[in-house]
Structures are given as C-alpha cells and as structure tokens.
Amino acid sequence: MIPKLEWLEAKLRKMQNREEYIPKYTPETVAKQLGIHEEEIIRLDKNENLFLSKSFFSGILKELAEELDPRFYPQKEKSTLIHELMEYLDLPSESIILGNGSDELIETIVRFFLGSNEEAISITPTFTMYQIIVTNQGNTFIDASLNDDFSLDVDGLLSKTSSKTRLCFICSPNNPTGNQFNFESIKQLLDKFRGIVIIDEAYVEYAPYSVRERITEYDNLIVLRTFSKAFGLAGLRIGYGLAHPKIASALKKLQLPFNINTFSLQLAIKLLDKREIVRTSITRLKTERERFYKKLTKIPGVKAFPSNANFLLVTTEKDTNMMCDKLMNHGILVRNLENILHLGRCLRVTVGLPEMNNKFLNIMTELCCS
Ligand SMILES: Cc1ncc(COP(=O)(O)O)c(C=O)c1O
Structure with a gap:
C-alpha cells in the first residue's frame, strides 16, 4: 500500500502522462504470431549490425x-x-x-x-x-x-x-x-x-x-x-x-x-x-548499401535517399501503416516514420544482408505495383 503523502502523490501524478519505453512489437511476438522461428525474422527496423555474424x-x-x-x-x-x-x-x-x-x-x-x-x-x-x-x-x-x-x-x-x-x-x-x-x-x-x-x-x-x-x-x-x-x-x-x-x-x-x-x-x-574484421564488414555494408539504394529507386513510386549510415530513408506513394503491416506479415520489420519535413509516407530501412534486402525489395515491388 502506497502511503497517503501529498508530496508522493504529486510526484506520481507528474509521471502519469509520461510513457515507459515498451516496444509495440518484438521479433519474438511477431515470430509467435506468424508461427515461425524468431531467427527467421528480418530485423530492418533498428539499425543494428547484420554484417557481423x-x-x-x-x-x-x-x-x-x-x-x-x-x-x-x-x-x-x-x-x-x-x-x-x-x-x-x-x-x-x-x-x-x-x-x-x-x-x-x-x-x-x-x-x-x-x-x-x-x-x-x-x-x-x-x-x-x-x-x-x-x-x-x-x-x-x-x-x-x-x-x-x-x-x-x-x-x-x-x-x-x-x-x-x-x-x-x-x-x-x-x-x-x-x-x-x-x-x-x-x-x-x-x-x-x-x-x-x-x-x-x-x-x-x-x-x-x-x-x-x-x-x-x-x-x-x-x-x-x-x-x-x-x-x-x-x-x-x-x-x-x-x-x-x-x-x-x-x-x-x-x-x-x-x-x-x-x-x-x-x-x-x-x-x-579484431578491428580488421569489423572494417571488412563496414566495407561490405557500404557496397550493399549502394546496390540496395539503386534497386529501391527502380521500384515505381518509391524514392530512396543517399545514405552515409547503415540505413536508408525511403518514401512511398502507399500508406506506410499498410506497408509495415504487410511487411511484418512476411516477417520483415522496418521503421514507420510517416511524415518528415516536406515528405509524406516515409520508412527507415536498415541495410541488411543481400538476401534480406532482396526479400524486402520483392515485397515492396509487389505492394507498390498492386
Ligand atoms: C543517432 C543515435 N545515437 C545514439 C543511439 C543509441 O546508441 P546506444 O546504443 O549507444 O545507446 C542511436 C540508436 O539507434 C542512434 O541512432
């Protein structure tokens, strides 16, 4: 039982409108929903490193x-x-x-x-x-x-x-x-x-x-x-x-x-x-980033922006909530940014390994051409 103290209640009240950081979904919950193994989820939503095995x-x-x-x-x-x-x-x-x-x-x-x-x-x-x-x-x-x-x-x-x-x-x-x-x-x-x-x-x-x-x-x-x-x-x-x-x-x-x-x-x-191994993985990511970028820009209605990081900002003509849901149904997680600056409908996509990016590209193409 929390004691009835005015100062304590005031402090707790102050926190009422704040939000604890709880992810809306996790690879584990998505995998469970899809009935697949967690390792099969393609995590392109948090800019983590997929190039070091x-x-x-x-x-x-x-x-x-x-x-x-x-x-x-x-x-x-x-x-x-x-x-x-x-x-x-x-x-x-x-x-x-x-x-x-x-x-x-x-x-x-x-x-x-x-x-x-x-x-x-x-x-x-x-x-x-x-x-x-x-x-x-x-x-x-x-x-x-x-x-x-x-x-x-x-x-x-x-x-x-x-x-x-x-x-x-x-x-x-x-x-x-x-x-x-x-x-x-x-x-x-x-x-x-x-x-x-x-x-x-x-x-x-x-x-x-x-x-x-x-x-x-x-x-x-x-x-x-x-x-x-x-x-x-x-x-x-x-x-x-x-x-x-x-x-x-x-x-x-x-x-x-x-x-x-x-x-x-x-x-x-x-x-x-072991920084040489890390360096090699960075070079591999940069090569893949260019390939991924070029492929994305070829999808009708999709625009990708050049990147100096391990992710790409992408805009689409389709609703991003729908896109994220559909991608998630295929086990692919990306970050939904919705509108930024003058741009509507933005996604942030981590540069994954080529096979992961290819799966993402295929689904994006399907969604954007439908
Ligand atoms: C720009 C930027 N700074 C800092 C961080 C957090 O880094 P750390 O994991 O070291 O707390 C992130 C994580 O995504 C980031 O994007």
Missing part, C-alpha cells in the same frame, strides 16, 4: 565465458578499454569517457549542463532520445528544422537559441535522413553557438569523415560514439564520448562507479583487437 560473436563469447569471473566488480577493464580507444582514435585518454550506451552519455550530459530553466536545441527530424531525455529532466527542448535537402540551416537554428540555450545536439550522419552534414556548417555552429555542441557520430564508421580530432581545437565540442552499430554490440550497451579533458573529467564525476559490466567491457576490448 552471430557465429563470430559466439566464438568471442565462449572465450570470455572461460576467462571472466562474474563474482567481482569491474576493476581495470574500464581503463583498459579507454587505453585501447586512445590508440584506435589517436586521442588522449583524458578526453575519453565511457557510457552504458551513448544514450547514458546523453543523459549524463543533460544532467550536468542543464540547470532549471535552461534549454537544449536540436534539429528536426533527428534521433528522438535528445528530446526525451531533455524533457524528462523538466527542461525545454527546442527543435530547428533542417532544409528540405536535409542540410543544416545554421542561421535558422541559431535564431531559435537564447541566452538560456546550453546544448545543441547534432546527429551526423543524421538518423533518420542518413546524410552526414558538411564540416563547414558544423564549424559555423561551433564558432557561433554560445554553448556546447554535441555531435552524435553513432553511424560515423559508415560515413566519409569524423569530427573527432576537432575536440583538440574546439573546447565546446563533445563527440558521441557507440559500439552498438558498426561494432555490433547493441545488446551489450557501450558508448563513448570525446571532449576536452576538463569536460570529460566533470562528466565522469557524475557517473556511477560500475556503470558498465565486465562482460561488455571485455568484449569491446577484444573487438578492437
């Missing part, structure tokens, strides 16, 4: 199962991973901060930089977690529209900021449009915005360039990266941030001591050691 990970996981002792708290693994990242990125270890996924780092950044009445800004459309985290903390979130060609409207964005705007989140390559912003526009933001610019590079391994080395030039820049995409560890939750050592150090003081488990840390360390 499960058997590749099984081998590393078996090695780790022998080596690890789960009875103990993580000890040196965090500093070992930071050391490995230092070599991989060619940046000082003091500039690197680890998080339980980059989501956790977004939350730490918001907690640290936004006091009461302070604001954050981002672009629209983009990754929705920036808005969710900022508003969950009770702060104001402002969005500034991209140009119709998906480029950054720096002046438009700056005109929406005020003396209370502390943070500016830019996802580049941007989820869901897929394009990477040119450095000239990012540089303008870094020079003109009187706050911290966070460049979320979750998909940067699939893109032409990174801004990571600019942290030595711009003290107001934080770069976010993740092991969830190109490194295939979405389920193990490891992200990292790159920033001026003073900012990285301040953020580290807000973190819980054992925020990442030993297993995830060790797996990331092993994966950095």
Whole structure:
C-alpha cells in the first residue's frame, strides 16, 4: 500500500502522462504470431549490425565465458578499454569517457549542463532520445528544422537559441535522413553557438569523415560514439564520448562507479583487437548499401535517399501503416516514420544482408505495383 503523502502523490501524478519505453512489437511476438522461428525474422527496423555474424560473436563469447569471473566488480577493464580507444582514435585518454550506451552519455550530459530553466536545441527530424531525455529532466527542448535537402540551416537554428540555450545536439550522419552534414556548417555552429555542441557520430564508421580530432581545437565540442552499430554490440550497451579533458573529467564525476559490466567491457576490448574484421564488414555494408539504394529507386513510386549510415530513408506513394503491416506479415520489420519535413509516407530501412534486402525489395515491388 502506497502511503497517503501529498508530496508522493504529486510526484506520481507528474509521471502519469509520461510513457515507459515498451516496444509495440518484438521479433519474438511477431515470430509467435506468424508461427515461425524468431531467427527467421528480418530485423530492418533498428539499425543494428547484420554484417557481423552471430557465429563470430559466439566464438568471442565462449572465450570470455572461460576467462571472466562474474563474482567481482569491474576493476581495470574500464581503463583498459579507454587505453585501447586512445590508440584506435589517436586521442588522449583524458578526453575519453565511457557510457552504458551513448544514450547514458546523453543523459549524463543533460544532467550536468542543464540547470532549471535552461534549454537544449536540436534539429528536426533527428534521433528522438535528445528530446526525451531533455524533457524528462523538466527542461525545454527546442527543435530547428533542417532544409528540405536535409542540410543544416545554421542561421535558422541559431535564431531559435537564447541566452538560456546550453546544448545543441547534432546527429551526423543524421538518423533518420542518413546524410552526414558538411564540416563547414558544423564549424559555423561551433564558432557561433554560445554553448556546447554535441555531435552524435553513432553511424560515423559508415560515413566519409569524423569530427573527432576537432575536440583538440574546439573546447565546446563533445563527440558521441557507440559500439552498438558498426561494432555490433547493441545488446551489450557501450558508448563513448570525446571532449576536452576538463569536460570529460566533470562528466565522469557524475557517473556511477560500475556503470558498465565486465562482460561488455571485455568484449569491446577484444573487438578492437579484431578491428580488421569489423572494417571488412563496414566495407561490405557500404557496397550493399549502394546496390540496395539503386534497386529501391527502380521500384515505381518509391524514392530512396543517399545514405552515409547503415540505413536508408525511403518514401512511398502507399500508406506506410499498410506497408509495415504487410511487411511484418512476411516477417520483415522496418521503421514507420510517416511524415518528415516536406515528405509524406516515409520508412527507415536498415541495410541488411543481400538476401534480406532482396526479400524486402520483392515485397515492396509487389505492394507498390498492386
Ligand atoms: C543517432 C543515435 N545515437 C545514439 C543511439 C543509441 O546508441 P546506444 O546504443 O549507444 O545507446 C542511436 C540508436 O539507434 C542512434 O541512432
């Protein structure tokens, strides 16, 4: 029985309109509905990595199962991973901060930089977690529209900021449009915005360039990266941030001591050691991305946009709810975005293995030509 306390009731009431993150469907529920095995579901909805095989990970996981002792708290693994990242990125270890996924780092950044009445800004459309985290903390979130060609409207964005705007989140390559912003526009933001610019590079391994080395030039820049995409560890939750050592150090003081488990840390360390395999898988994805893009643009009524990430933004003339339902009936999951900017009827589709994409292409062709 919850005690009848006024303050407690007020706090619970405040949460009544918020929503817990519960997926509408899972591969498991869809598989059950279709009477097929979960492994047969083609997951093109969450930009996960389908190019590193499960058997590749099984081998590393078996090695780790022998080596690890789960009875103990993580000890040196965090500093070992930071050391490995230092070599991989060619940046000082003091500039690197680890998080339980980059989501956790977004939350730490918001907690640290936004006091009461302070604001954050981002672009629209983009990754929705920036808005969710900022508003969950009770702060104001402002969005500034991209140009119709998906480029950054720096002046438009700056005109929406005020003396209370502390943070500016830019996802580049941007989820869901897929394009990477040119450095000239990012540089303008870094020079003109009187706050911290966070460049979320979750998909940067699939893109032409990174801004990571600019942290030595711009003290107001934080770069976010993740092991969830190109490194295939979405389920193990490891992200990292790159920033001026003073900012990285301040953020580290807000973190819980054992925020990442030993297993995830060790797996990331092993994966950095096998980075050639990861690199090869990125090259394969990029080749497939071009093929997939070209095939999609040939379907009547379908438009696909060039991508610097591991997914494609696609528009169709057909209703996207109907499309998603029909695809799901064939065991294929994609993300329904409906309308974004001037575009109606958008889907976001992860670049899967060729056989997965072919199945998707066949069904799309059938649906669009009917
Ligand atoms: C742009 C962007 N940033 C961050 C994340 C989350 O990354 P992580 O798994 O490291 O929390 C995602 C996940 O889809 C993303 O699209």
